[in-house]
Amino acid sequence: MTSSSEGEILQASQVIRDRWKIKQKVGGGGFGEIYEAIDLQNHNERVAVKVESSKATKQVLKMEVAVLRRLQGKKHACKFYGCGRNDKFNYLVMSLQGKNLADLRRESPKQCFSVSTSIRLGAQILLAIKEIHSIGFLHRDIKPSNFAMGRTNSTMRNVYMLDFGLARQYLNAKGEIRSPRSAAGFRGTVRYAAVSAHKNKEMGRQDDLWSLFYMLAEFMQGALPWRKIKDKDEVGRMKEDVNFDNLLDGCPQELAQIPAHLKTLSYHDDPDYEMLEKSLRSIMSRLEINMDDPYDWELGYENISGRSRSTANGNVSTRHKSHTTAVKDKGPDIEKNRALETQAPITMGEDDDEQTGNYIRYPPVNDYEKDMPKYKRQEFMKPKYGAVSFDVIDEVNARLAAVAGKELFDHMKVETYVENGDKPYEYEVNVDLPANIIRPTVIEPKEACAAAIIPPMTPGSLRKRAQLANQPSTEQRTKSNRSITLSVGKRYPNGTKARLSSNNSIEGGTHAMAEDDAGLSGYNKAGQTIISKWQDSFDDSVDDGIPFIEKSMEREGSAVPKSPMLNRYSRANVLSPPQGSAGSNPNSGANSNSNNALSPRASRRTMHTSKSAQPLNLAPINQTNGNIHQKEAQQQAQIPHSASSTIMNHFKNLVNSFNQIGSNAVSNVRRRSLSRGVSLDDPRRKSTFPNIPPENNGKRSSGGLNSAGQSSATTPSS
Numbered sequence: 001m002t003s004s005s006e007g008e009i010l011q012a013s014q015v016i017r018d019r020w021k022i023k024q025k026v027g028g029g030g031f032g033e034i035y036e037a038i039d040l041q042n043h044n045e046r047v048a049v050k051v052e053s054s055k056a057t058k059q060v061l062k063m064e065v066a067v068l069r070r071l072q073g074k075k076h077a078c079k080f081y082g083c084g085r086n087d088k089f090n091y092l093v094m095s096l097q098g099k100n101l102a103d104l105r106r107e108s109p110k111q112c113f114s115v116s117t118s119i120r121l122g123a124q125i126l127l128a129i130k131e132i133h134s135i136g137f138l139h140r141d142i143k144p145s146n147f148a149m150g151r152t153n154s155t156m157r158n159v160y161m162l163d164f165g166l167a168r169q170y171l172n173a174k175g176e177i178r179s180p181r182s183a184a185g186f187r188g189t190v191r192y193a194a195v196s197a198h199k200n201k202e203m204g205r206q207d208d209l210w211s212l213f214y215m216l217a218e219f220m221q222g223a224l225p226w227r228k229i230k231d232k233d234e235v236g237r238m239k240e241d242v243n244f245d246n247l248l249d250g251c252p253q254e255l256a257q258i259p260a261h262l263k264t265l266s267y268h269d270d271p272d273y274e275m276l277e278k279s280l281r282s283i284m285s286r287l288e289i290n291m292d293d294p295y296d297w298e299l300g301y302e303n304i305s306g307r308s309r310s311t312a313n314g315n316v317s318t319r320h321k322s323h324t325t326a327v328k329d330k331g332p333d334i335e336k337n338r339a340l341e342t343q344a345p346i347t348m349g350e351d352d353d354e355q356t357g358n359y360i361r362y363p364p365v366n367d368y369e370k371d372m373p374k375y376k377r378q379e380f381m382k383p384k385y386g387a388v389s390f391d392v393i394d395e396v397n398a399r400l401a402a403v404a405g406k407e408l409f410d411h412m413k414v415e416t417y418v419e420n421g422d423k424p425y426e427y428e429v430n431v432d433l434p435a436n437i438i439r440p441t442v443i444e445p446k447e448a449c450a451a452a453i454i455p456p457m458t459p460g461s462l463r464k465r466a467q468l469a470n471q472p473s474t475e476q477r478t479k480s481n482r483s484i485t486l487s488v489g490k491r492y493p494n495g496t497k498a499r500l501s502s503n504n505s506i507e508g509g510t511h512a513m514a515e516d517d518a519g520l521s522g523y524n525k526a527g528q529t530i531i532s533k534w535q536d537s538f539d540d541s542v543d544d545g546i547p548f549i550e551k552s553m554e555r556e557g558s559a560v561p562k563s564p565m566l567n568r569y570s571r572a573n574v575l576s577p578p579q580g581s582a583g584s585n586p587n588s589g590a591n592s593n594s595n596n597a598l599s600p601r602a603s604r605r606t607m608h609t610s611k612s613a614q615p616l617n618l619a620p621i622n623q624t625n626g627n628i629h630q631k632e633a634q635q636q637a638q639i640p641h642s643a644s645s646t647i648m649n650h651f652k653n654l655v656n657s658f659n660q661i662g663s664n665a666v667s668n669v670r671r672r673s674l675s676r677g678v679s680l681d682d683p684r685r686k687s688t689f690p691n692i693p694p695e696n697n698g699k700r701s702s703g704g705l706n707s708a709g710q711s712s713a714t715t716p717s718s
């Protein structure tokens with residue numbers, strides 16, 4: 001547990017809506033922060049408050065609220081107490097639970113649970129999954145840290161499902177199964193994700209159950225074979241090839257029925273929950289496990305930390321009994337379990353357990369990349385410290401989807417990655433970019449605010465970059481390890497380049513890093529989730545909850561701006577309108593009415609409703625930027641409306657958006673706080689392009705991104 005500190009969204013003693021008084025932070029992941037609070041209007045009952053910054057680029061809390069409200073009355077759902085939003089944050093108040101299962105497993109000396117505990121947890125989780133499926137939603141991020149035991153006497157043996165931020169409705173209003181998208185971005189946590197998620201397929205109910213199966217194997221074995229593998233695709237391949245007998249080596253044989261059943265299921269099929277439950281129940285009855293038996297942690301884990309240990313009353317614990325029974329099921333397993341007992345404990349450090357980033361590796365191209373600073377996702381997701389704008393990606397994707405026939409973009413994607421762990425931690429945008437388009441402005445080291453514009457990218461400059469990359473840099477090695485990298489690079493083995501008919505794809509491209517020296521909360525705990533997006537498959541699942549949730553959040557959230565995001569920065573500033581928009585659409589281009597600015601989600605909705613090349617109505621909020629983009633729009637309007645020129649324009653816009661982000665980073669850095677900014681902290685760039693005065697970028701940075709929250713932790717607000 002961590003107490004509140006500067007940089008967190010809420011502070012201790014802060015009171016929300018005159019009712020919930022914050023005590024301390026109890027959790028935090030990529031999408032939010034969780035605090036313990038007391039309910040001043042209800043006998044100081046302890047509650048949990050999940051908050052997300054209203055400036056967060058990925059807003060998921062409304063989906064959480066939508067799902068949690070629908071789950072009310074279900075056995076494995078937290079109680080919903082309230083929600084709302086103000087100009088600083090969105091919040092959800094729910095019942096406070098105890099420890100999550102990832103922490104409980106890690107606290108076990110062998111990082112595994114007994115068979116008894118594992119099977120009973122599995123049975124509860126299965127029911128929890130069945131519950132969420134019964135209300136028409138998939139969870140899509142089933143993992144141990146998203147389940148917690150209850151906290152009170154009456155709930156401490158009940159498992160609660162948490163975190164519906166990635167949920168998706170798989171049933172439509174009529175109760176029919178929604179059509180699967182041809183491709184969907186990766187959702188979830190690599191270690192537990194189903195193979196179909198690795199393949200970017202639309203996830204179905206069976207995929208939540210696959211994740212449960214991997215959890216169960218990990219509970220009993222202490223680790224999964226791909227635990228140390230950092231490459232998402234490799235993990236996917238390992239899962240495809242895994243031998244279930246090996247995976248379940250030493251576990252009750254009935255468990256093999258789970259993958260056997262799941263393998264038969266595809267998106268539309270109803271899982272046979274009863275059969276799965278029966279499998280677990282049959283293990284329990286064969287091993288004489290009762291649902292009321294104590295869990296491992298309730299007995300101090302002694303059953304799995306030493307075979308001869310007994311419970312406080314002198315009896316061999318049930319868990320021990322069931323564990324050894326299971327071992328006896330198969331001869332060779334005895335050896336295996338012995339080995340498990342003697343092996344060195346699996347690392348218990350700062351949760352390397354579910355950090356998605358630990359499973360994604362970009363092979364270092366050279367020393368330059370190897371030396372790139374590291375940071376953790378939840379750190380850079382904090383807007384105060386320089387969150388990368390996911391909205392940019394959204395917008396680019398939306399534009400790509402809008403402007404050309406589907407075929408052209410079949411293999412093109414703008415994808416976000418988040419990386420963590422031993423390797424450089426990067427946020428990347430990968431596109432093949434023709435070399436003849438405008439070269440991004442890259443902002444130089446923040447300390448000096450010596451912004452420089454890197455000249456147009458040419459094969460020569462690319463070579464230069466490669467040379468630079470190979471030069472060792474002491475300064476770089478001593479740099480902050482909290483940086484963000486935006487890169488435009490080539491990462492597609494095939495397809496994209498050919499389709500773009502460009503031989504000039506940029507290798508390596510640009511790197512712009514947002515350095516966060518301001519200090520971070522240090523709460524790096526929960527497993528992380530990654531999301532990638534495919535241009536032709538925007539995940540509109542979050543939209544499903546919008547009407548419902550926005551209504552409820554507005555009602556409880558007092559008079560606040562309807563969409564704080566619109567106030568943060570101008571979309572038009574991030575991406576100028578697509579070609580032709582200035583003339584063809586009266587609401588676009590130079591129209592400075594901010595009401596016309598669409599959120600990325602709204603933009604995506606626009607795209608969905610019109611498959612043709614409709615321009616986005618992204619109106620500039622800032623007059624200066626409006627002028628800039630008006631000009632651009634006018635120029636673009638003269639370009640023939642062909643798919644290829646449109647593509648160029650959109651990539652150009654993407655690059656411009658990088659420029660803008662970088663520019664804003666510099667001005668933010670001057671105020672010693674990054675906000676949604678990206679700056680470059682590679683000192684070698686500075687030495688190469690030292691002559692551009694910072695003012696250039698200072699001027700450029702006057703755009704909307706600067707308006708993103710500079711505020712530190714919020715003040716009490718209701």
Ligand SMILES: Nc1ncnc2c1ncn2[C@@H]1O[C@H](COP(=O)(O)OP(=O)(O)OP(=O)(O)O)[C@@H](O)[C@H]1O
Pocket residue numbers: 026027028029030031032033034048050078094095096097098099100141145146147148162163164165526527528529
């Ligand atoms: N109602 C609750 N009561 C007690 N603890 C909670 C509650 N909700 C969440 N937590 C704790 O906070 C952690 C993170 O919560 P949650 O998964 O909802 O956040 P997140 O930002 O979506 O995380 P991630 O991106 O890692 O999935 C949980 O693992 C759990 O330990």
